[in-house]
Amino acid sequence: MARAATNRQKLVVTLIAWTIGIVIFFPILWTALTSFKTEAEAIASPPSFLAFHWTLENYTEVQQRSDYFLHFWNSVVISVGSTLIGLMVAVPAAWSMAFVPGKRTRDVLMWMLSTKMLPPVGVLIPIYLLFRDFGLLDSRIGLVIVLTLINLPIIVWMLFTYFREIPGEILEAARMDGAGLRDEILFVLLPMAVPGIASTLLLNIILAWNEAFWTLNLSASQSAPLTAFIASYSSPEGLFYAKLSAASTMAVAPILVLGWFSQKQLVRGLTFGAVK
Amino acid sequence: MKRALSLIGAAVAAFLGSSAQAETLSIATVNNGDMIRMQKLAEHFTKAHPDITLNWVTLEENVLRQRITTDIATKGGQYDVLTIGTYEVPIWTKQKWLKPLDKLGANYDVEDLLPSIRSGLTTDGTLYAAPFYGESSMVMYRKDLFEKAGLTMPEAPTWSFIADAARKLTDKQNELYGICLRGKAGWGENMAFLSAMANSFGARWFDMNWKPQFNTDPWKQTLTTYLGVMKDAGPPGASSNGFNENLALFQTGKCAMWIDATVAASFVSNPAQSKVADKVGYALAPDNGLGKRSNWLWAWSLAVPASSKKGDAAQTFISWATSKEYLDLVAKEEGWANVPPGTRSSLYANAEYRKAAPFADLTLKSIQAADPQHPTVQEVPYTGVQFVAIPEFQGIGTAVGQAFSAALAGQMTADQALQSAQALTTREMTKAGYIK
Numbered sequence: 001m002a003r004a005a006t007n008r009q010k011l012v013v014t015l016i017a018w019t020i021g022i023v024i025f026f027p028i029l030w031t032a033l034t035s036f037k038t039e040a041e042a043i044a045s046p047p048s049f050l051a052f053h054w055t056l057e058n059y060t061e062v063q064q065r066s067d068y069f070l071h072f073w074n075s076v077v078i079s080v081g082s083t084l085i086g087l088m089v090a091v092p093a094a095w096s097m098a099f100v101p102g103k104r105t106r107d108v109l110m111w112m113l114s115t116k117m118l119p120p121v122g123v124l125i126p127i128y129l130l131f132r133d134f135g136l137l138d139s140r141i142g143l144v145i146v147l148t149l150i151n152l153p154i155i156v157w158m159l160f161t162y163f164r165e166i167p168g169e170i171l172e173a174a175r176m177d178g179a180g181l182r183d184e185i186l187f188v189l190l191p192m193a194v195p196g197i198a199s200t201l202l203l204n205i206i207l208a209w210n211e212a213f214w215t216l217n218l219s220a221s222q223s224a225p226l227t228a229f230i231a232s233y234s235s236p237e238g239l240f241y242a243k244l245s246a247a248s249t250m251a252v253a254p255i256l257v258l259g260w261f262s263q264k265q266l267v268r269g270l271t272f273g274a275v276k
Numbered sequence: 277m278k279r280a281l282s283l284i285g286a287a288v289a290a291f292l293g294s295s296a297q298a299e300t301l302s303i304a305t306v307n308n309g310d311m312i313r314m315q316k317l318a319e320h321f322t323k324a325h326p327d328i329t330l331n332w333v334t335l336e337e338n339v340l341r342q343r344i345t346t347d348i349a350t351k352g353g354q355y356d357v358l359t360i361g362t363y364e365v366p367i368w369t370k371q372k373w374l375k376p377l378d379k380l381g382a383n384y385d386v387e388d389l390l391p392s393i394r395s396g397l398t399t400d401g402t403l404y405a406a407p408f409y410g411e412s413s414m415v416m417y418r419k420d421l422f423e424k425a426g427l428t429m430p431e432a433p434t435w436s437f438i439a440d441a442a443r444k445l446t447d448k449q450n451e452l453y454g455i456c457l458r459g460k461a462g463w464g465e466n467m468a469f470l471s472a473m474a475n476s477f478g479a480r481w482f483d484m485n486w487k488p489q490f491n492t493d494p495w496k497q498t499l500t501t502y503l504g505v506m507k508d509a510g511p512p513g514a515s516s517n518g519f520n521e522n523l524a525l526f527q528t529g530k531c532a533m534w535i536d537a538t539v540a541a542s543f544v545s546n547p548a549q550s551k552v553a554d555k556v557g558y559a560l561a562p563d564n565g566l567g568k569r570s571n572w573l574w575a576w577s578l579a580v581p582a583s584s585k586k587g588d589a590a591q592t593f594i595s596w597a598t599s600k601e602y603l604d605l606v607a608k609e610e611g612w613a614n615v616p617p618g619t620r621s622s623l624y625a626n627a628e629y630r631k632a633a634p635f636a637d638l639t640l641k642s643i644q645a646a647d648p649q650h651p652t653v654q655e656v657p658y659t660g661v662q663f664v665a666i667p668e669f670q671g672i673g674t675a676v677g678q679a680f681s682a683a684l685a686g687q688m689t690a691d692q693a694l695q696s697a698q699a700l701t702t703r704e705m706t707k708a709g710y711i712k
Binding site (some may be wrong): 039040043044045065124125128129132137138216217220221222224228231232233234235236237238239240 | 302304306307308309312315331332333334335336337339342343346347349350351352353354355464519520523524527528530537539540543548549551
């Protein structure tokens with residue numbers, strides 16, 4: 001009887017999980033399906049789910065009109081570059097906050113987080129002027145710098161949370177065995193925090209990949225990543241949904257594949273220390 | 277060491293040499309069919325001008341506006357050619373943000389530009405932007421449905437005829453709506469339509485002292501007519517409908533009438549996109565017998581920012597893209613129906629174009645009927661037909677548009693929407709120093 005109830009519970013929970021999963025995934029699925037429709041079918045009402053004339057013409061046109069690989073490469077450089085630099089700065093910062101906290105550590109952490117509360121457009125003009133004066137407009141290095149700064153509070157917070165789960169005694173033991181600060185962080189702390197660092201890395205690559213305000217406003221033709229590639233297919237006058245869907249599918253596909261292959265690592269990292 | 281230095285020197289010389297050979301223009305534009313066609317045909321320009329290369333930045337209209345406004349206001353110098361509209365040109369020339377277009381060449385027939393379009397891009401007798409394509413608004417209607425209902429659309433209808441016909445043609449059970457109009461909030465969305473409509477009712481945004489006029493009868497008549505006909509004969513969810521949503525409804529046969537940009541005529545009459553391509557008729561935008569029709573005027577135009585260091589090359593490109601020869605090139609490569617409309621008188625005198633574009637005459641008449649210098653029945657201190665050419669208008673227009681869109685969605689009455697519009701416009705205009 002108890003076993004039957006458990007099975008029923010399992011079935012219900014599985015059904016709920018699948019429903020939520022499908023609801024969350026549906027917009028991406030619909031975008032992918034629309035990308036294979038003609039513009040007329042993309043706006044048809046009622047819309048057809050699978051029974052439409054499948055075509056690759058939108059992908060052909062997007063390939064002809066845009067330099068996808070330039071935008072893709074810009075996205076890779078900007079997201080991976082900003083995440084790696086962010087990690088290099090955040091690891092020592094999170095180490096000091098987790099293992100040698102001062103009186104004001106909590107305040108500093110909160111203050112760092114508070115920078116995320118400001119609407120980005122509020123600092124657009126000052127940042128734009130700085131970029132202009134330093135010659136960083138429409139450059140990948142400029143976008144790497146700005147995305148590093150924007151995502152740094154999240155990276156520090158995530159690493160701080162993971163580091164706190166590691167017993168300080170292990171680091172102390174390493175110090176007693178003669179390890180310097182560099183060795184302590186590189187050879188003792190980091191190997192133990194690999195799942196947390198990996199999930200921080202992946203999450204920040206995804207955040208940087210999807211960032212659309214700064215990447216649109218500070219780029220022009222040379223450093224424009226995939227967000228600008230998508231934005232170029234929206235039209236004020238004329239139907240564009242199918243072509244926009246094709247561009248969006250091409251833009252999210254790489255990050256979707258990355259997420260798919262690293263989902264185990266992501267889940268492990270995100271739940272690291274959640275159950276003791 | 278010497279060898280290394282000479283290598284560096286050679287590399288620098290090669291770099292400088294290569295940059296001296298070709299000048300690269302950065303062109304910011306929107307994703308409209310005519311602009312995309314221009315990008316495809318640009319190889320003809322670069323072949324004729326091997327010393328100039330082109331980099332395109334195509335963005336969604338609102339993103340583009342924000343992007344280039346930031347760049348031009350901060351003198352960022354990211355772009356050499358800008359795609360801007362008739363709203364920006366008078367404001368930006370006042371700020372000295374644009375270079376005068378005085379090097380378009382001896383063969384550039386500036387007198388051939390349509391006078392109403394040219395006047396919207398000219399300040400103190402100097403042309404600051406060259407029109408790439410121009411548009412007004414007009415009525416597009418289903419000839420078959422009118423015939424079935426025993427109605428005849430006049431070439432120049434009144435609002436009362438349009439409202440009556442819309443109600444007669446509505447068959448909500450079969451998802452057929454008498455009229456589709458813009459309802460989505462925004463200064464360039466529902467307020468473009470409603471400001472132009474208000475002109476025909478004798479309304480105006482401001483009196484000669486910049487005092488908002490939403491508390492006057494003409495505005496009340498405008499809004500109640502609009503809300504009434506949309507309630508009785510409009511599609512559901514109209515408060516979210518802009519150009520593209522109404523285009524989709526009309527093309528799929530769900531609207532008997534649609535009043536919107538003249539450029540839509542080429543979409544709705546294209547059998548590859550439209551189910552009703554062979555059933556569409558055209559008429560002038562409606563009036564109320566007060567001397568002003570409810571049609572607007574807009575021109576997507578090319579301009580050179582004052583911060584560009586490549587002004588001469590930029591003007592060479594603009595001269596090519598907005599010339600008579602470019603229109604001939606498009607006709608040769610893509611057919612006369614795809615030629616960018618609404619900029620040159622010679623196009624409308626061309627028999628081949630008139631044959632390919634049955635809506636050509638009405639487009640021209642609509643453009644000629646709009647006067648951005650004298651847009652309203654009563655005198656006003658501003659220029660612009662469906663907008664007020666002041667920097668504050670984007671914010672105010674969108675906020676008023678939100679109130680009117682809320683009224684269309686049934687969240688407030690016409691009176692409440694007008695009161696809200698009056699209050700917020702008065703507040704903003706006082707803050708900006710127009711009202712002392």
